[in-house]
């Protein structure tokens with residue numbers, strides 16, 4: 001029977017070490033004993049961008065990137081997308097189990113009755129310029145919520161935490177919709193608690209003069225599915241930001257603002273916005289081969305947005321579900337003309353050696369933007385929609401981090417390659433040295 005250990009020989013000293021292997025990992029701290037001299041700091045690993053480092057043990061989400069598998073708490077994403085609602089999935093992600101009927105009712109009630117925001121937040125929103133990006137507004141207003149709920153600092157009290165969870169999941173659609181209404185100069189539409197989570201969001205986005213907004217059930221369901229698909233994705237950039245910032249002990253509103261800021265980037269949640277801009281720029285199906293050529297010849301500078309993933313080296317299972325759902329949405333909204341270009345891009349890329357060799361497949365952002373656009377969401381709002389769905393995952397991961405006895409404040413190490421110790425030089429001397437160099 002083989003031992004669950006790793007034998008290491010340090011060729012600098014000839015010494016041998018044996019370190020335990022648990023869950024397919026070794027503890028980086030076990031390497032610290034490997035030293036050249038007694039006063040040596042000890043061996044570290046160098047892993048920019050965390051390409052091969054597990055920063056936590058988690059029970060929330062499982063991904064097998066090679067096989068294109070995504071499960072929340074063990075449940076396959078395909079089953080949740082087909083049978084669940086966003087709030088039920090959010091409960092699952094947060095609590096580990098699907099709710100009973102009574103738990104579900106209680107959960108939906110509590111989220112629904114936390115959808116209102118303080119009128120002061122509305123004033124804060126009003127201070128933004130008309131063309132402010134809604135993600136910037138979301139970062140600020142979610143962060144600002146911490147000033148309204150000072151009790152949120154009590155992160156070790158499970159009851160206090162639960163209240164912040166209701167508030168963050170309840171209020172993020174309201175903040176998102178208000179940011180949009182501000183950008184188009186429309187009066188804010190207040191939450192309607194008779195509607196579902198997604199129905200109410202559509203109401204706050206698009207209600208005009210009607211007293212009761214009529215929700216289209218196909219679009220409502222499409223939004224449910226999109227939010228389910230975005231609910232969690234283990235240790236991605238924004239979740240790592242949530243955990244990293246949260247590890248300092250700050251309240252969840254401030255940590256969530258950091259997560260939203262991370263999501264804003266074009267390589268993360270901002271990619272769906274970039275996909276749409278890219279498709280518009282390409283303009284027509286016949287220009288696709290030229291664009292693919294440009295991507296390949298750019299040496300990585302021009303990217304096929306919505307393609308590739310750090311973890312998936314196969315078709316992103318979320319992209320498959322969205323692609324299937326697109327037809328149902330387009331039956332209501334009319335076909336998005338950019339779909340032709342997207343399908344052609346996918347067809348050509350999936351036959352091309354460059355993309356095959358690098359295992360670049362469509363990710364969740366490739367088709368989601370086309371659906372959002374057909375539903376009349378402006379392009380700026382795409383990453384905001386991502387943030388609404390992801391809030392449950394951020395909070396689940398934050399809670400798990402707080403309860404994890406192994407966790408401490410996140411503080412990576414570095415390999416210092418800068419100047420050795422040297423003495424301060426007075427400015428007169430620096431100038432004299434510069435003058436001498438110029439003359440020379």
Ligand code: ACO
Nearest residue numbers: 267268269271300303304305306307308309310358363365
């Ligand atoms: N188009 C063209 N080439 C690509 C793409 C792409 N979309 N993605 C990666 N590559 C190439 C890189 O140039 C590199 O080529 P090289 O080996 O010749 O240098 C190789 O594939 C590996 O790429 P990396 O950047 O090292 O891969 P990494 O895992 O760091 O990046 C990422 C993953 C950021 C998602 C990347 O694939 C990308 O930029 N995609 C486009 C943006 C995007 O769609 N982001 C959304 C991700 S999903 C999400 O966040 C929800």
